[in-house]
Amino acid sequence: MWGAALGFFCFVAAQVTSHEIKVKCDEYDDFPPANNKLAPSLVADFKLEKVTVAGEVMLNISWAINIDASNKYLDGTRIVMMQQDYHCEYDPPFASAHLNNLSQIWFHYLRSTGCGNISVQVANLPLPPVVEGTFAYKVSNIEISCSKQTTVKPTSPRVTTVMVTTELTTPALGVKPIIITIFTGGVAALIILTLCYIIYKRCRSNTGTLLYYKKTPLVPVPVLVIYPAVNSSFQQAVVAFAEFLHWHGGCRVAIDIWQQEKIAQQGPMRWLAEQAKSADWVLIVSPQVETPGHCLPDPTLPEASIPAAAHDLYPLILNMVACHAKSASELAKFWVVQLGEQQDKSSCMLPLELRVCQSFCLMKDLTKLCKHLHALKQNDKKILNLLCRRGVSYSEKNTLKLRETVEKLRGHQVNVSREVQPLNSVVSRT
Structure with a gap:
């Protein structure tokens, strides 16, 4: 009786713990592994979210993996962010894990990041063979603001006494040149602002590429x-x-x-x-x-x-x-x-x-x-x-x-x- 109960509890514990697959991501400087025939399925879903941890802005990278027959070929997941590669490995590997009654598993990776337009790519490893019209990576972008809050310290009020003396005077001879100079400067500023607006409208779609072109995928x-x-x-x-x-x-x-x-x-x-x-x-x-x-x-x-x-x-x-x-x-x-x-x-x-x-x-x-x-x-x-x-x-x-x-x-x-x-x-x- 006690032996049967002990065996039942061990079976339940094994089923529960088998679903707990941990992921560890490290920087990777080599070419991603590829397989000409056997490769896992593509990443099922992919999300980016900005979070704040201990006052520091970080990026939460989340991806989902389908549970299917190709999991036995899954060796890891590659993340490309800001020209840096990260190799994520699973413990235990999918080939030895028992994932019955599950259709999908989500994983998360938290990474500090800068500001601006951040582009992230995710793909399962080994990569599938290169085929025209297909892309092994899922790509997502997120905009992180670069603004910083500034605190202005209050200053004590100061009272200033101004003495005004009124007297009759004749107009100065240099008033007309000053007016002409101000008018000319205003026209020049208006022309410069107009040109900047035209350039902004023309390059609006590519401004992010001009500043962060290293992070934006190009059309092959x-x-x-x-x-x-x-x-x-x-x-x-x-x-x-x-x-x-x-x-x-x-x-x-x-x-x-x-x-x-x-x-x-x-x-x-x-x-x-x-x-x-x-x-x-x-x-x-x-x-x-x-x-x-x-x-x-x-x-x-x-x-x-x-x-x-x-x-x-x-x-x-x-x-x-x-x-x-x-x-x-x-x-x-x-x-x-x-x-x-x-x-x-x-x-x-x-x-x-x-x-x-x-x-x-x-x-x-x-x-x-x-x-x-x-x-x-x-x-x-x-x-x-x-x-x-x-x-x-x-x-x-x-x-x-x-x-x-x-x-x-x-x-x-x-x-x-x-x-x-x-x-x-x-x-x-x-």
């Missing part, structure tokens, strides 16, 4: 990335470049390694034609060193299989550039991105078709490249648009992975070129 720019099938080391550097553009460069990137299934259905030629037509810019990534048989694989980096489509897409894009060579407007959307030190366009390392394209070099021209990707069109370059247009910004830690892969690739290519040089000299002498 469609970009197509094509690269030659050199080796796995070069491919990893290209993927790191595409991930940087997608997560920190404000771009919607199309690359073969992320759309292999679609390429298999349409074929390389049709897929390339559609993506080049819909993209604003086509970035052709070029290696810095080209040796017989290409570069040897880098033993310090893990090997990765190069998609079969990469062998077909690079010759197709060279042919497409050659077909647009006679039209400067059509050729302007094709850019060359070199991974490594800047080289002369006349160098034999760069194909003839690409020597007429605008060229950028990583990492030296990374900021210049991001600005050009979001540059206004020629017919929109007015003074007010230049004052009110959006910008793109990223921190040094966001470029860490890309910088490491490019530097490793550059060092590896330099070593390969030095090893091949004696062989070339022997062949030339023979």
Whole structure:
């Protein structure tokens, strides 16, 4: 009898405590984990609320997670606020928690913040694969006032005696110039106020972006990335470049390694034609060193299989550039991105078709490249648009992975070129 009662109470206690999942959020400086196949469902709901704790204004971030079969793949939740990433982990993990008879759970994270227009993004981890027309993050904004209360101390009243002497005088000779000066200043002030009002009305929708553009998500720019099938080391550097553009460069990137299934259905030629037509810019990534048989694989980096489509897409894009060579407007959307030190366009390392394209070099021209990707069109370059247009910004830690892969690739290519040089000299002498 007592054993049955004890077992019943233990069962009830386990059911109650299993629903208590705690969340802990810490700063996170690396790229968010992604999964190409298995990923949890998106965040169900998301709210922002300003609260005051011990006289300090703080932001209460609340999000809801649906209880479904995909919870076993849920590793955590990512919060992006004011150019800072936070990684939230659950204890116990959702995969081991018993969440029967529940459809949704809310979690909260309290964080101190500044004032102005605050933008926050939330997404479950690992992130789902990149698909056109979908966005893994839920975005919300909140306006926090920057005004401060000031206290004025009362002062003791003071009595001032003023003696007025009235006498008949003639008008001064300088009264008319003073009146003219006041009238001219008033007209000038009125003109300045009118211009300020016009600028305010023109830039009203973008004022928050001008002051807090680092916190406002940009409209992604469609970009197509094509690269030659050199080796796995070069491919990893290209993927790191595409991930940087997608997560920190404000771009919607199309690359073969992320759309292999679609390429298999349409074929390389049709897929390339559609993506080049819909993209604003086509970035052709070029290696810095080209040796017989290409570069040897880098033993310090893990090997990765190069998609079969990469062998077909690079010759197709060279042919497409050659077909647009006679039209400067059509050729302007094709850019060359070199991974490594800047080289002369006349160098034999760069194909003839690409020597007429605008060229950028990583990492030296990374900021210049991001600005050009979001540059206004020629017919929109007015003074007010230049004052009110959006910008793109990223921190040094966001470029860490890309910088490491490019530097490793550059060092590896330099070593390969030095090893091949004696062989070339022997062949030339023979």
